[in-house]
Amino acid sequence: MGEVQSQKHFVLIHGSVAGAWIWYKIKPRLEEAGHRVTALDMAASGVNTKIIQEVRTFDQYNEPLMEFMAKLPENEKVVLVGHSLGGLNLAFAMEKFPEKISLAIFLTAILPDAVHQPSYMLEKGSSNPLFAVNSLKGWTLSSDRLI
Numbered sequence: 784m785g786e787v788q789s790q791k792h793f794v795l796i797h798g799s800v801a802g803a804w805i806w807y808k809i810k811p812r813l814e815e816a817g818h819r820v821t822a823l824d825m826a827a828s829g830v831n832t833k834i835i836q837e838v839r840t841f842d843q844y845n846e847p848l849m850e851f852m853a854k855l856p857e858n859e860k861v862v863l864v865g866h867s868l869g870g871l872n873l874a875f876a877m878e879k880f881p882e883k884i885s886l887a888i889f890l891t892a893i894l895p896d897a898v899h900q901p902s903y904m905l906e907k908g909s910s911n912p913l914f915a916v917n918s919l920k921g922w923t924l925s926s927d928r929l930i
Contacts, residue, residue, distance in 0.1 A: 791862050791885070792819040796848060798867025798892070802829020805866065821861075824848050825872065841871075841905055852880045860885035865892045874901035876920050 793813050795806045803822035810880065813820045824831040826844045838844050863884055865873035870892025877887055878901055895901045 790817050791820060792859065793870075794848075794851065794861045794867040795820065795822040796863065796865050796869035796872045797822075797825065797828065798865075798869050801867075802831075804829055816929055821851070823840070825853060825869075841875075841902075846870050848876055850881065852876050852883055854881075855883050859883065862886045862888065864888040864890060866890045867892055870894050871901060871904055874904070877901075 790856060795803065795810065795903040797805045803824045806820075806822045808820055810820045817898060825847055826838045827833045830849065833843075842849075852861075860883055863873045863886070865871075865877060865888070870889045873887050873889065873892070874895045877884055895904050
């Protein structure tokens with residue numbers, strides 16, 4: 784009897800100052816193993832056509848992932864993989880689309896705690912000089928809150 788392998792759909796999210804290209808070694812290996820793979824460019828990253836000056840909020844930066852998740856069929860679940868800042872992207876997607884995610888992998892990534900909403904990382908982290916999200920100063924969470 785042969786072993787049955789179930790195909791997964793991996794969605795790969797890059798970290799800051801990067802793009803989908805960072806997955807150039809991982810993507811083909813997952814595909815060779817029979818999985819579907821989508822590597823997304825966040826706003827103003829990789830080949831995404833937005834310019835950085837147009838991206839004023841984390842929500843705007845995260846639009847490509849949120850739009851992708853919203854368009855997934857109801858019965859499809861994905862494996863999200865986020866590297867570095869991509870972990871925060873995953874946390875926001877997990878909060879909004881828990882029914883569409885079978886697993887989230889935080890690969891040396893920002894990992895919010897289980898007590899607060901993901902936006903807490905942006906609100907409180909920006910005041911801590913040791914925290915990596917501090918580099919996001921000037922971004923807003925929404926139109927009324929500036930980090």
